[in-house]
Amino acid sequence: MIDLKEKTVLQDARIFGPMSEFEHEQVMLCHDKETGLKAIIAIHNTVLGPGLGGTRFFNYSSENDALRDVLRLSRGMTYKAAISGLNLGGAKAVIIGDPNVLKSEGLFRKFGRFIQNLNGKYITAEDVGTTTRDMEYISMETKYVVGLPEIKGGGGDPSPVTAYGVFMGMKASANYVYGTDSLNGKTVAVQGIGKVGWHLVERLYKEGAKIYVSDINDTQLKKAASEFGAIVVDSQDLFDLNIDIFAPCAMGAILNTNTIERLKCSIVSGAANNQLEHEDEHGTMLKEKGIIYAPDFLINAGGLINVYSEYTGYNREIALGQAEDIYDTTLEILKTANQENIHTQKAAIMLAEKRIRQMKSVKSTI
Ligand code: NAD
Numbered sequence: 001m002i003d004l005k006e007k008t009v010l011q012d013a014r015i016f017g018p019m020s021e022f023e024h025e026q027v028m029l030c031h032d033k034e035t036g037l038k039a040i041i042a043i044h045n046t047v048l049g050p051g052l053g054g055t056r057f058f059n060y061s062s063e064n065d066a067l068r069d070v071l072r073l074s075r076g077m078t079y080k081a082a083i084s085g086l087n088l089g090g091a092k093a094v095i096i097g098d099p100n101v102l103k104s105e106g107l108f109r110k111f112g113r114f115i116q117n118l119n120g121k122y123i124t125a126e127d128v129g130t131t132t133r134d135m136e137y138i139s140m141e142t143k144y145v146v147g148l149p150e151i152k153g154g155g156g157d158p159s160p161v162t163a164y165g166v167f168m169g170m171k172a173s174a175n176y177v178y179g180t181d182s183l184n185g186k187t188v189a190v191q192g193i194g195k196v197g198w199h200l201v202e203r204l205y206k207e208g209a210k211i212y213v214s215d216i217n218d219t220q221l222k223k224a225a226s227e228f229g230a231i232v233v234d235s236q237d238l239f240d241l242n243i244d245i246f247a248p249c250a251m252g253a254i255l256n257t258n259t260i261e262r263l264k265c266s267i268v269s270g271a272a273n274n275q276l277e278h279e280d281e282h283g284t285m286l287k288e289k290g291i292i293y294a295p296d297f298l299i300n301a302g303g304l305i306n307v308y309s310e311y312t313g314y315n316r317e318i319a320l321g322q323a324e325d326i327y328d329t330t331l332e333i334l335k336t337a338n339q340e341n342i343h344t345q346k347a348a349i350m351l352a353e354k355r356i357r358q359m360k361s362v363k364s365t366i
């Protein structure tokens with residue numbers, strides 16, 4: 001018996017408004033009482049191919065927050081795939097609840113069944129709160145899953161490929177600003193030396209850069225100092241450093257009014273997702289300060305490139321080769337932004353949208 005007094009997500013959430021605003025194709029709500037599964041799959045755009053995007057497992061404070069997050073993230077995936085030249089669309093999924101409490105074989109396999117029902121329109125992967133083990137459970141019910149462990153034919157940890165793409169984006173930005181892409185002797189501050197940050201610091205060290213690091217994990221900091229001679233900086237002081245390049249590799253929204261005002265660098269080029277707190281406002285603020293910003297969704301696409309390679313038959317060399325193309329795309333975007341007098345994030349979105357428009361036209365011929 002349905003309790004009509006109880007508010008449901010359909011009564012609470014405004015679904016079609018945001019779907020229409022961001023131009024989403026499809027949103028699927030998945031529910032299973034037995035396993036406690038409550039998930040939302042958002043398919044933003046499949047013009048270029050099936051929507052690929054990870055499944056985030058998070059204890060959202062409301063169903064509306066979960067919906068907003070999945071709509072925002074899936075749209076970002078469309079741009080990331082398009083600008084990377086991949087034949088993939090944009091999608092994402094969220095599972096609502098505390099992963100420490102809710103995770104079970106049954107929940108992931110049930111979720112796998114929902115994915116299978118979409119017949120390949122959505123391909124999932126690991127994201128915040130999910131692991132390769134969870135992907136293995138999903139793979140028992142659907143073939144539309146990537147990010148499996150290497151021993152199961154997957155591509156393993158994508159972070160080295162992501163770091164390589166970020167490094168390429170950084171070198172292209174250096175080429176644009178200094179006329180040479182050598183980072184030898186350049187001062188680079190890396191915020192967050194986790195999976196991606198670590199591999200990036202390693203490449204910077206080999207290139208001869210002077211490296212500053214900050215993290216909330218002291219063990220990582222000590223390791224980076226002893227292995228790469230990195231100088232440890234307090235998180236609070238990071239934005240006041242007189243450096244050439246700032247590489248945010250920890251959390252999003254790190255480029256905001258407060259931090260941009262303090263920055264004294266020529267380039268921002270890092271792995272973190274959604275670095276600009278407000279895309280237009282803070283993209284413009286960086287431009288006006290004369291700081292070259294390498295768009296995050298372009299230069300951190302190595303992870304997506306890596307899982308795409310898994311989808312088409314995994315080969316790390318091919319994945320790294322594709323991540324190398326980030327160099328040329330970054331240069332193209334920096335030049336376009338300058339010619340059009342727009343901020344670089346906008347130039348990157350315009351390029352992604354152009355490819356989608358063109359492929360839509362290509363595919364309109366039967
Ligand atoms: P991670 O969790 O391994 O590393 C993040 C690091 O940042 C950790 O060492 C953490 O201690 C540190 N950190 C957290 N808060 C901090 C703070 N306030 N100041 C300084 N350091 C802080 O994550 P990751 O996989 O290396 O990803 C880093 C970023 O890159 C994330 O934003 C992620 O979304 C993005 N990204 C990662 C990949 C990938 O392949 N892993 C792909 C694309 C984008």
